[in-house]
Amino acid sequence: MTDNIVAASPESPIPSPTDGYVGDPEVRAKWDDLYADRQQLWSGRPNGALVAEVAGLVPGRVLDVGCGEGADAVWLARGGWDVTALEVSGVALERAAGHARDAGVDVRWVHAALTEAALPPASFDLVSAQYPALLRTADGSAERALLSAVAVGGVLLLVHHAGMDTREANDNGFDPADYVWPSMVAALIDDDWVIEVDEERPRVVPDGGAGAHHTDDVVLRARRLR
Known part of the structure; x- marks a missing residue:
């Protein structure tokens, strides 16, 4: 693919946060700070909607968008999927690659924003985006990037916290x-x-981890016909 992709295996080193990052450095810094503030941000378990929706799919090539600390990527790899996992935070990627190494699975790590990653189009049998923080643009570039990555016959699975889109902007800088x-x-x-x-x-609510207070999901699953 591109030179911002770093492969990790049980014998390979963990990727550096600065390896080939492609994207807005301010966005990377924001997420690096969030992850660095805690030893572990998420529960370490695969997302419940992903587990439920993937149950009937034949493993193939999957893109994990916003892979965080790698729980979904590791779970998918254990299930026989050929995993490419994308994340803007180098801190999160270091943790994710360490978890994959400990689990003895191979994952390709992409240190980039989705819209900047230059992923090959129509090449993934599953594109999974679990609660992604994708910035909105006037031309819908993130939405189109999700759709364009899906191969013919493949599935886009997009899951988000219900009700988030209708909230008011808050003092912490979050604006839906x-x-x-x-x-x-x-x-x-x-x-x-x-x-x-x-x-x-x-929602299947995990024990611990940020976001555990959200109780309902919006689940969008779409299959590309041609």
Whole structure:
């Protein structure tokens, strides 16, 4: 793919936070600071909606968008998937690569923003984006990047916390208008796709980790027909 991809195996070194990063340095710094503030930010378990929706799929090539500390990527690799995992935070990638090494699985790590990663189009049998913090642009570049990465016959699985898109901006700098939500991606889906799931459901809440207070998910699953 591109030179911002770092492979990790049980014998290989953990990628450096500065290895080939492609994207806005301010965004990287923001997420690095968030991860560096805690020894572990997330629960360390795969996301429940991912586990449920992948159950009936034949393992193939998967892109894990916003892989964080790598729980989903490691779980997918253990299940036989050929995993490429993308993340803006080098701190998170170091942890994720360490978890993959400990688990004895191979993952390709991409240190980049989704819209800057120059991933080969239509090349993934599954694109999984679990609660991604994708910045919204006037041209819908993040939404289109998600869709364009899916191979013909493949699936896009986008999961987010229900109700987040309608919240007011808060004093911590979070404004829903700045981010991409499942409804925005669904609005771009045309006759080349079929929507298999578009619903709100109770969330399988992990023990511990940031975000454990969210109780419901919005799940969008769409399959590319051509």
